[in-house]
Amino acid sequence: MLDLAILGLLQESPMHGYEIRKELTAKLGAIRAAISYGSLYPTLRRLQAAGWITEAADTPVTTEEVPALTSRRGRVVYEITAEGKERFAQLIAQAGPETYDDTGFGVHFAFFARTDQATRLRILEGRRRKIEERREGLRDVLGRAAERLDAYTLELQRHGLDACEREVRWLEELIANERSGRAPTVPHTGTAGGRRDNDSPPPPGESRSERP
């Protein structure tokens, strides 16, 4: 999952570790807490070893002076390679079971702007199916096993069931939207309707281009 997220982010521009963490936290804030350095740095090294990213020169402000003295160990800027882009496309397209759990789906969804429509649809439907199953499980427990559980546990299940139903409706709208329209404009009760003018909304057709 981290591989996918990092590869996707670096496709927008080269970054160093700290920056990657910040951007990822902003992009994925809705689905998970800040990613830890304990996973980030080892992952960066793994990706580099695999040849999917490379170290780039750290925009040296050195017009001329202090080229090296204190060993110059500062920020390490990473950059995605051609193989990295290929790997990203592969990770995006192939859907295992982990694609549909909370985190996996969130990460995939966050990169939908770089995903072709058929794959988007497949992932949305897979997610819906998974949530429907969870919902049925909760309904079962609330129905059949209710008297074996205490009031708090039951309340927890009810709240979870509610969240499931809500997410299914959300997915339905996204799917309908995807099938016969364009951008993900789900009608919202509260704030701000549909925005435009973003720098990377997918052009109505395909967005991922293998060829530069």
Next chain:
Amino acid sequence: MLDLAILGLLQESPMHGYEIRKELTAKLGAIRAAISYGSLYPTLRRLQAAGWITEAADTPVTTEEVPALTSRRGRVVYEITAEGKERFAQLIAQAGPETYDDTGFGVHFAFFARTDQATRLRILEGRRRKIEERREGLRDVLGRAAERLDAYTLELQRHGLDACEREVRWLEELIANERSGRAPTVPHTGTAGGRRDNDSPPPPGESRSERP
């Protein structure tokens, strides 16, 4: 977290591993997938080594015959010890930051029937605070950084924000209920109102008794 969940479950009755997993899956179905054996069995051994649970005799149907032949390796039934109960009470009462993340809160909440009211209140308020922070973070991103993000990512944030607002309202009701009433009877739009007659709703006063 697993420690707490297992200790809490075994307080209801002795069980073997497979059963623990099933019960936990039912009880925590709303907040997490089934717990894996890869964590369950090592944890059971750890708890046993610490003296918090012990192996109990496996209700031997041996009226007389086959006392041992094929080494008789079957289900291993675990039982909580006095030290285990003490440990459970301690884990329930002490609240670290992990008490308020999604999983941690869910597990604590699932055992609210064995938690005293003051602790319940503290945990509910801590959780609310945490969710409010997450909500503010999402609002910030949706406000300030909106034009840097694509339409899909924004939609993800909106959905997350919605979930946050909903959970805060839920927590508010639970807190109000807790302060000046009894059981967790949150008014629900859809199905089934308040149940009673469960075998372990906390009596209005305290529920956790150190002394047997």
Next chain:
DNA sequence: GTCACGATGTATCGGACCGATACATCGCAC
């Protein structure tokens, strides 16, 4: 002027938990 403090920045280590896998028993349907 200096110096404390928060931000930026890289890095490691132990531990928690998962997913895949292996293997053995039991009841029952075909």
Next chain:
DNA sequence: GTGCGATGTATCGGTCCGATACATCGTGAC
């Protein structure tokens, strides 16, 4: 009589987290 799904215990490798360490830089308080 046999295959198959549920029950049941167990291990292994890998991913990710939380705590920790340490170094630099800008800024505002004193």
